[in-house]
Amino acid sequence: MITGLRSGIVQGELVAATSDRGSIFSQRFDRSVFIAYFLGAIVPLLALAFVVQQFVLPEMPDSTAVIGLIAMVCSIAVLSFLAYLVLRRSTGHTLLRIDRDNRRLASLLENSQTMTCAEHAGDIAARSVACAIDLSNARAAYLLVRGKDAELSPELFDSAGSEADAQFQSARTHLLAQADWVIENGQTAILGAVNNALENRPAMIFLPLNGEEGPLGVLVVVRGEPDTPFEPGQIDALTTLASLTSVAMRNADLKDLQRNFFSHMTEILVSALDAHLGYHAGHGNRVAQLANRIGRSLDWDTQQLQTLHFASRLHDVGMLKFDRNVQKSPAACEKHTAIGARMLARIRLWENLAPIVQSHHEWYDGTGYPEGLSGDEIPIEARVVSICDAFDSMTSDTSYQIALPFDAAANEIRDGAGTQFDPEIAAEFLKLFEAGEISE
Numbered sequence: 001m002i003t004g005l006r007s008g009i010v011q012g013e014l015v016a017a018t019s020d021r022g023s024i025f026s027q028r029f030d031r032s033v034f035i036a037y038f039l040g041a042i043v044p045l046l047a048l049a050f051v052v053q054q055f056v057l058p059e060m061p062d063s064t065a066v067i068g069l070i071a072m073v074c075s076i077a078v079l080s081f082l083a084y085l086v087l088r089r090s091t092g093h094t095l096l097r098i099d100r101d102n103r104r105l106a107s108l109l110e111n112s113q114t115m116t117c118a119e120h121a122g123d124i125a126a127r128s129v130a131c132a133i134d135l136s137n138a139r140a141a142y143l144l145v146r147g148k149d150a151e152l153s154p155e156l157f158d159s160a161g162s163e164a165d166a167q168f169q170s171a172r173t174h175l176l177a178q179a180d181w182v183i184e185n186g187q188t189a190i191l192g193a194v195n196n197a198l199e200n201r202p203a204m205i206f207l208p209l210n211g212e213e214g215p216l217g218v219l220v221v222v223r224g225e226p227d228t229p230f231e232p233g234q235i236d237a238l239t240t241l242a243s244l245t246s247v248a249m250r251n252a253d254l255k256d257l258q259r260n261f262f263s264h265m266t267e268i269l270v271s272a273l274d275a276h277l278g279y280h281a282g283h284g285n286r287v288a289q290l291a292n293r294i295g296r297s298l299d300w301d302t303q304q305l306q307t308l309h310f311a312s313r314l315h316d317v318g319m320l321k322f323d324r325n326v327q328k329s330p331a332a333c334e335k336h337t338a339i340g341a342r343m344l345a346r347i348r349l350w351e352n353l354a355p356i357v358q359s360h361h362e363w364y365d366g367t368g369y370p371e372g373l374s375g376d377e378i379p380i381e382a383r384v385v386s387i388c389d390a391f392d393s394m395t396s397d398t399s400y401q402i403a404l405p406f407d408a409a410a411n412e413i414r415d416g417a418g419t420q421f422d423p424e425i426a427a428e429f430l431k432l433f434e435a436g437e438i439s440e
């Protein structure tokens with residue numbers, strides 16, 4: 001039987017946590033110092049002064065006054081030294097506790113930042129179990145997630161610790177049953193350190209990972225030293241870790257939904273564009289492949305490569321506004337960039353694509369359209385798309401032109417460097433072409 005954290009009840013062999021919440025730092029420091037100082041210095045001094053004044057001095061001849069004074073000084077010295085020892089011991093313990101709390105807090109903060117930025121649930125789970133080991137000196141930590149079918153037991157998602165595999169194999173049924181209970185009830189459960197009914201298994205804590213619609217899973221931590229329960233500070237830190245893990249996993253799920261939505265929305269748009277530009281099917285995807293090679297060759301980061309990818313695939317999206325029989329008209333050519341940019345600028349997560357789509361027909365020497373931008377005024381992604389767009393257009397068969405061989409198209413890029421195309425990006429393109437990375 002398991003008892004919940006909040007119940008604070010001790011039942012049978014299982015010990016429920018009575019979590020002493022408050023600051024993660026110890027608040028006993030000031031009180032300890034004050035008590036030690038008061039008992040060790042103030043109280044004895046007052047008592048000594050009282051005794052000397054009332055009983056010793058009135059009876060004492062002059063010759064013994066010096067001895068009495070020396071005895072009093074020695075007594076004060078001894079008492080002060082004892083007070084120092086008590087204070088040193090007390091503050092030593094307190095500082096150790098503060099140091100442990102500090103290290104836990106630092107570990108939580110560092111892992112929290114990493115988990116918040118993680119894109120995938122797998123990365124979060126790996127970080128969470130590693131942090132659980134770090135926080136509690138545990139021998140094993142597991143992250144179990146609720147199965148797709150609510151009737152089934154939770155599934156092991158990730159684990160960490162020197163004895164994680166062996167421990168899981170030996171206690172699999174037990175662990176899954178307890179985790180199932182925690183998911184069902186949404187409460188933390190702690191098993192005591194010594195438990196004959198559980199064959200002297202070490203202390204374990206089961207923390208629910210709460211989602212919007214009930215627990216997503218359970219973080220299980222198995223204590224490191226046999227027969228040693230979790231400390232209150234460890235329970236607090238692990239509870240905080242479980243909360244951070246829950247939030248990070250929900251965020252990762254949202255990011256996954258977002259990626260899924262954009263990936264499929266882009267597919268739908270690109271398919272519609274391909275069908276609409278019948279003479280040029282697959283153009284967006286081919287431009288994206290070429291642009292990706294150039295972006296990687298230029299050591300762009302993931303974010304910039306992603307922007308380049310979507311901008312490449314959607315650079316002619318403005319053509320959707322034009323009827324098929326006017327797509328090659330001067331009006332359509334002139335306006336499709338600005339129209340496409342306006343379409344994308346309305347979508348907040350795609351608004352950064354708008355300037356690229358707007359400028360993909362600008363020329364490096366300023367003679368392009370729609371704004372006649374030149375050089376660095378043109379977004380660098382647009383300068384990449386411009387080369388890839390031109391190369392794919394030249395090497396594709398359409399109803400109005402026969403495809404050029406790749407060599408001839410590469411020569412056109414070479415000839416246009418510095419006028420139509422950015423010379424540095426054109427050089428990068430030609431370097432890839434000559435290395436055989438862009439071939440038929």
Ligand SMILES: [Fe+2]
Pocket residue numbers: 315316336360361
């Ligand atoms: Fe275009």
